[in-house]
Amino acid sequence: MKNNRHPARHGLLDESLLTQMPPFAMLRTDQIREILDLATSRRYEAGVAVFEEGFDAERFYVLLDGHIRVVRISEQGERIIALHIPSGQLFGIAAALGHTTYPATAIAAVESVALSWPMHLWPDFVARYDGFATQTYKTVGHRIEEMSSRMLELATQQVEQRIACAILRMINQSGRKVDNGIKIDFPITRQNLSEMTGATLHTVSRTLSAWERDGIIESQRKHITVCDPHKLVILSGTLAPT
DNA sequence: TCATTAAGTATGC
DNA sequence: GCATACTTAATGA
Numbered sequence: 613m614k615n616n617r618h619p620a621r622h623g624l625l626d627e628s629l630l631t632q633m634p635p636f637a638m639l640r641t642d643q644i645r646e647i648l649d650l651a652t653s654r655r656y657e658a659g660v661a662v663f664e665e666g667f668d669a670e671r672f673y674v675l676l677d678g679h680i681r682v683v684r685i686s687e688q689g690e691r692i693i694a695l696h697i698p699s700g701q702l703f704g705i706a707a708a709l710g711h712t713t714y715p716a717t718a719i720a721a722v723e724s725v726a727l728s729w730p731m732h733l734w735p736d737f738v739a740r741y742d743g744f745a746t747q748t749y750k751t752v753g754h755r756i757e758e759m760s761s762r763m764l765e766l767a768t769q770q771v772e773q774r775i776a777c778a779i780l781r782m783i784n785q786s787g788r789k790v791d792n793g794i795k796i797d798f799p800i801t802r803q804n805l806s807e808m809t810g811a812t813l814h815t816v817s818r819t820l821s822a823w824e825r826d827g828i829i830e831s832q833r834k835h836i837t838v839c840d841p842h843k844l845v846i847l848s849g850t851l852a853p854t
Numbered sequence: 855t856c857a858t859t860a861a862g863t864a865t866g867c
Numbered sequence: 868g869c870a871t872a873c874t875t876a877a878t879g880a
Contacts, residue, residue: 770855770856771855771856772855801871801872801873802872802873802874803871803872803873811856812857812858813872813873814856814857814858814859814873814874815856817872817874817875818874818875820873821873821874821875831873833864833866833871833872833873834872855880857878857879857880858877858879858880859876859877859878859879860875860876860877860878861874861876861877862875862876863873863874863875864871864872864873864874865870865871865873866869866870866871866872867868867869867870867871
């Protein structure tokens, strides 16, 4: 026990919180304690921006609980959803890519809790903590892969296939098993899906209605459950055509 | 194959 | 009751 003035006051933050998180999984408890003592913990209401595109990248974050939507605005002023970030992952890590400003806006999709550290600690973290850098570059690699495959989809696939891909991606990353299938673990509207696929919300709505009639999905407002993932995979066009 | 327009129902503070 | 979420049909590129 050395310093009782850490910004993350309250006993909520114990070491076990971070041991689950990939970037910190390889660290000793005393190292995790050090990191926690430097962290600031904050809660974000659904819909609130954690940081915004173009602003100075002052801090980097790890999501403890909730879900983050990474959003950009196109030249025409349309919102594009670039990524969804599930809990346990780093975000706002512009420094890892050599940026000094955030390349996108991060919005809490549900009420969320995140830890953050000032960006000037980034080099220290990379240098001092084993596995932090490798895990980070792994996540960055995954996200770049995901975004580039989405660009390919946008260019080559039909709307129905793109919607299927978007839903499949979300149940892979944030699916929760329920009685009748796999449910996307955060609120998602037709509008949101249109922002991910570049279709209109009307087309998304019609497509989802058709899938619901066919028993492939079930949906309540803001929630989608996939009952027949296999059929969705076929619709996504990921498999070779007959 | 889709976007657009337009007009409707359902749901929740 | 008002905003938000969602549905549907018609029309036309």
